[in-house]
Amino acid sequence: MTIIQQSYTRLFPFKPFPYQTSLEYNRRLSPFNANIKLSKNTLSLHLNLQWKDIDDEIKIGLIQSLLLKILKTKSHTPNIDLYNNFIKNIPLLTENPKSHPLLEASFQRNNTQFFQNQLEQPNLLWGAQSLRKLAHYNFHNDTIVMSTAFQTAPQEMLDYIMYHEMLHKHLQFHQHNGRHSYHSPQFKHAENLYPNKAQIEQQIQQLIRTQKRTSTKTPSFWQVLLG
Ligand SMILES: [Zn+2]
Structure with missing residues (x-):
């Protein structure tokens, strides 16, 4: 199971996961930035390279936040809390x-x-x-x-x-x-x-x-x- 699917399944435990996924780390995004796109049933996630070494539980919170935006839904998870705290505790980033x-x-x-x-x-x-x-x-x-x-x-x-x-x-x-x-x-x-x-x-x-x-x-x- 990819981390994107894992993030989705924890958000919507009773829904099937109908997407293909792709994940790419790059240096083009600004520090700790990330974005997600849904096109032709594929969820493409791009993360700044800095994310690579960050704990998966925090990354899942980030991905869940992005998924909620793209799916125009509101929800709340412990991972999203982790992610928000992580961002808050690195005031120097931005x-x-x-x-x-x-x-x-x-x-x-x-x-x-x-x-x-x-x-x-x-x-x-x-x-x-x-x-x-x-x-x-x-x-x-x-x-x-x-x-x-x-x-x-x-x-x-x-x-x-x-x-x-x-x-x-x-x-x-x-x-x-x-x-x-x-x-x-x-x-x-x-x-x-x-x-x-x-x-x-x-x-x-x-x-x-x-x-x-x-x-x-x-x-x-x-x-x-x-x-
Ligand atoms: Zn030392």
């Missing part, structure tokens, strides 16, 4: 966010020094002022988010954390499940190549401790806190 110059500069320094300028620049944004999660890379919208706790930190700290997140982007394509971030042996090996790594990590620990003095909890080991 806004085409501008990267911050300070983060861009850090990215470019690393890209030159360690990636032969081969890494395509993701969105680079400041996030919350978090000392728990220092930074993370979001595969779905290709965005590195950096804690604003590092906005005024020395450049070498920022660069090191940026390097860590850039490795996530760089290595995701060599991993079996690109949707998740791993600190694989390969990742750790690459991370260990960073000059003065131990020293910079100590400085970051120190910075966290200093900033945390006004707060309650102290992270025990900062490494586990990187996304």
